[in-house]
Amino acid sequence: QWAQVQDWDPVALSYVPTGQECPRFRADGVLPPGTEVQLGDRAWQVHAAPGHDTHAVVLFEPHARVLISGDALWENGFGVVFPELDGEQAFAEVGATLDLIERLDPLTVIPGHGSVFGDVPAALARARRRLAGFEADPVKHARHAAKVLLKYKLLEWQQAPLAQVHAWLAATPYFGLLHQRHFAQQTASVWAEQLMQELVDAGAARREGGALLNA
Template identity: 35%
Template sequence: MAPLPDSVRVAVRGWLNCNQVVLRSAAGHVLVDSGYAACADETLARLREPGMLGADSLARLVNTHCHSDHIGGNAAVARAYGCPITIPRDEVPTIDDWSIQERWNAYVDQYAEPFAYQATIAAGESFRAADRVWEAHAAPGHDMEGLMFFAPEGGILVSGDALWADGLGFVWAHDPPNPFVEAALQALDTIERLRPRVVIPGHGEPFEDVGGALAKARSRLAAFANDPRRTARHMMKVMFVFSMLHRGGIAIAEANRYVESVPCYRDLDERFLGEGIDGLGLRLVADLERAGAMRVADGFARPTMAR
């Protein structure tokens, strides 16, 4: 793991759960992002580890963005620690009207527990934690309302899903010019301008090769920019394996029926592919097995990556 000051602790999770970042100080510890709702007990256990919070209290929970793998544990963390929650200001409409979250999660087969927030933060604002100032910067693309947090002292960036060591969070398919790709590129430009020494991503280990990561992310976005069919196929695979992580896998005999029951697959096919979704579940399993992302045994398909 890339070197970090002792006041910055990271619980590296998998792909169903984002990483948890604990920013420690005598003034009160701050947590960035809370993981997926189905894994809330595991998240709380990780937070209680000596290398994270241990037996200490938590002063505040701050979210980079409001996707289910970043806010799913918010309610559980608030119950356990009695801490206030801060969300990106532009995410307020989707949290104030929780039915928006419910419709979206039903659309893609995900889940997040409702929660109450007490404060908001916007790009251009900042907060203090781990004995340093953290600037909020816009991180659009994967989530158009998302933020990332940068500490000039030490050059530490908490990037959310705007940048990982090997890419970034998926962007939505769209006919060219793709506004989600263009927004994600703007976020990468911001990161390049900030020149962080180390990046703590939403998924994966913290890393120092920021230039290499930016090059990989830009290459991936270039491949998607003018090819909505490719982007739609990629989205289907990402969402399928994500749902299989929280479901624990799927019987091969049920794969097609499952895909037919989740609206996003039909919509993506009708808008960008035009192939029909008959047999799509089996095709997704086969593609993911070839890529090493799923393993099939005894008539059951399971993701190979950690939750």
Template identity: 40%
Template structure:
């Protein structure tokens, strides 16, 4: 444990903290070899390769493993493998979608996001143990944000690599709920309860800095979950706002005249609106622009919305 808000990690573990377009990259060193957890978004792939290469400092990247299948975690896989010749491992539940490169199952086409196809060399199952960074880790199921997600727990170090199952202020979008598949709220609750039972003093999340305030993070996550359970519209607005922010971070701007049609064409926004909000595309776009400006995420200039 360390000072408030800061997590001192064991020797042999380095976190490359990224912005919200790319997930964090976690490097774990064992002698002259390393394991990388998650690879960021495809448009940041060259930056990921450069950052990882610098951190490796001549050591060999033996394998890259993913916590789950979303674009900001797997987008750099192909580029990293080309650059370093590493093997790629994915959670067993996402292996078929990766093998077929099913862009709907991987939520790429559903959310109008991009990804470069890659092939997995091996899979990771719940309960599997692996050594990374001189520690033994156990892969544990973490459904909810992604129903096939895994987290990695090192009990001796009381350390958790949580992906998007737990952040300092919540967890990832409940896609299965907002697009109609269901089961996400119950799955998140089970995941959070399982994490709460683990011996954990430090968390390396998929986004944001590693943290030590584990109890506070769990309390915030349970409160967020309760709010979503009580108000589906709030959950839908959160998903729409977050994914449009992601789009703006990638594209930098969007024509305001085209925004209503975009929201009606992309499956995620159309379904979230239809199931929970019931707004016209124009009304949804108007609400969204006000929200993004209020949050300081974007600003209008003429007929264009720019990311700030």
């Protein structure tokens, strides 16, 4: 997405579709898969890691066997598979990226979210179970993705009137797309209320008066 960053296209970079804010930044270079990048005194391999994001990469240092995995592998899962939200078939790419990580055989993983971890076989097993669940029930993944996007916005807001939350959901393209594709049997307003309530039930948000608060 070098060109989209240089031209700063917030639609192609997903900020508009997901309703998230990102100040413009500058990119000075790219990390092409199949190359190496020198970080400190070590050469790190660059590997393509599509799934969560079509353009994602992971970095692997083979001597200490350290993997910077981004959102391709967490200790308990992986990032939302955004191409699936656009109607593309990307769960297989998630599986292929997990297979790549298994072949690299890292001792230590630095994930995009959560703590550094070392029991990589157990993490891969959990990720594959999660992937199998999403493949068996894509609607489950769609609901999970919707809640993740709302939670991220709530991290930015910290708190917002319910009317503001409803307005943001209605104006954010991915929510309209997900609602139309998977949840059209409910009104958008009812679906929005369910998403908020599920975040509250999970302890990720709370309601006070007429507002939704981060938790």
